[in-house]
Amino acid sequence: MFCPNCGGQTADGGEFCSQCGKSTTSSAPPSPDQPLTEQPLPEPPPPDQPLTEPPQEPSSPAPMPPPSPAEPLLQQPMPPPQYVYQQPAEPSFLADVYTKSFGFLSKKPILLWGLSLLFTLMTTLAMVFGVFPIIWLPIVLVLELGMVNVFLCGYRGRDISAMQLFEGFGSKFFRNAGGMGWRVLWLLIWGLIPIVGIIMAIVKFYSYRFVPYIMLAEPDITATEALKKSMIQTDGYKGKMFLADFLIGLAVAILTIIFFFVLRIPFIGFVLTAIYYIILVALLPLVIGTLEAVYYDKISKEKPVN
Numbered sequence: 001m002f003c004p005n006c007g008g009q010t011a012d013g014g015e016f017c018s019q020c021g022k023s024t025t026s027s028a029p030p031s032p033d034q035p036l037t038e039q040p041l042p043e044p045p046p047p048d049q050p051l052t053e054p055p056q057e058p059s060s061p062a063p064m065p066p067p068s069p070a071e072p073l074l075q076q077p078m079p080p081p082q083y084v085y086q087q088p089a090e091p092s093f094l095a096d097v098y099t100k101s102f103g104f105l106s107k108k109p110i111l112l113w114g115l116s117l118l119f120t121l122m123t124t125l126a127m128v129f130g131v132f133p134i135i136w137l138p139i140v141l142v143l144e145l146g147m148v149n150v151f152l153c154g155y156r157g158r159d160i161s162a163m164q165l166f167e168g169f170g171s172k173f174f175r176n177a178g179g180m181g182w183r184v185l186w187l188l189i190w191g192l193i194p195i196v197g198i199i200m201a202i203v204k205f206y207s208y209r210f211v212p213y214i215m216l217a218e219p220d221i222t223a224t225e226a227l228k229k230s231m232i233q234t235d236g237y238k239g240k241m242f243l244a245d246f247l248i249g250l251a252v253a254i255l256t257i258i259f260f261f262v263l264r265i266p267f268i269g270f271v272l273t274a275i276y277y278i279i280l281v282a283l284l285p286l287v288i289g290t291l292e293a294v295y296y297d298k299i300s301k302e303k304p305v306n
Contacts, residue, residue, distance in 0.1 A: 005017060005020050006020040006233065008017050046217050064161065093237075093244070094240070094244055095292045096298065097291060097298065100295075100298075101290045101294050104154065104155050104290055105286060105290055108154060108160075111154075111160065112151075112160075112290075113286060114284055115160070116282075116285050116289070118162055118165065119144075122143055122165070123144075126139040126142065126143070134278075138173075138174075138177035139177075141176075141181055141184070142168040142169060142173060142176050142177050143168075143176050144212070145168045145180055145215065145216070146165035146167055146168050148212040148213065148216065148291065148292070149164050149167060149216055150165065150295065151289040151292065151293040152213060152293045152297070153288065153295060154293075155293040159285065172219065176215065178223055179211065179215045179222075180211070182223035182224070182227065183208045183223075186204065186208065187201055202242075203238065206234055206241055207230060207231045207233060207234050207238060208230050208236060209230065209292065210229070210230040210300075211226045214226045229305050232305050233300065233305050234299070236303075237295075237299050237303075241295055244295075245291070248291070252280065252284065255276065256276075256280075258260075259273045259276045
């Protein structure tokens with residue numbers, strides 16, 4: 001044992017040092033041979049107790065800008081409603097020509113009927129007294145040109161009279177008769193073709209249909225040029241005109257069949273059928289003439305040919 005004061009060796013278990021006489025129980029660093037005493041470890045916290053984090057110094061928060069006073073929302077004016085103009089759909093070709101034709105006939109039926117009767121009377125007299133076709137045919141063709149002029153002028157809102165039937169009889173009589181006859185001649189030639197002649201004649205009839213109107217509109221045009229212009233102008237419309245004419249003819253045929261069976265009724269059937277045929281003979285030429293005028297007026301505006 002060593003004295004903690006002087007470091008001298010002394011007897012084991014003695015309370016005082018034999019060298020310096022001081023007490024050996026005073027606190028002194030442990031000797032190298034003395035084992036270090038174990039310090040008890042702190043007990044761990046119970047499982048249900050949360051671990052506490054070491055206290056941290058509170059950090060000063062960054063200064064926040066003072067809140068601005070709430071501004072009221074500005075109400076934006078609503079834009080005016082946008083209306084898209086949709087152009088009304090154009091009526092079909094059939095609906096348009098029927099509406100215009102019967103609308104025109106309803107305005108001047110008596111005058112047109114009277115002029116139609118006059119035309120029929122004059123053509124009949126020409127055929128009776130002319131005897132030979134080479135005499136009466138030019139007269140009838142020029143009268144036909146005059147009747148075309150009546151329907152066209154009436155449909156376009158101009159004044160019409162009986163004098164318009166005879167306007168082609170003058171210095172241009174042979175020119176008018178030649179132009180109308182040239183169309184008839186070509187229709188006859190197309191009709192003489194074997195097998196397909198009838199079909200070709202019908203097609204060419206609609207191709208040459210505007211020849212009288214072109215001759216009236218252009219007094220100096222030749223017959224050949226009138227044929228060419230008519231073919232150009234009717235291109236794309238021949239089928240439409242044929243369908244419009246076919247429906248009119250179909251309606252007439254159905255009514256004729258109906259009144260044919262009505263004719264078998266004693267007395268009343270005969271009277272009704274006679275009235276029907278009188279109306280048919282009187283109105284059918286008016287309907288055909290008006291339809292042709294509407295065809296030309298409508299198509300010449302949609303497809304002008306210089």
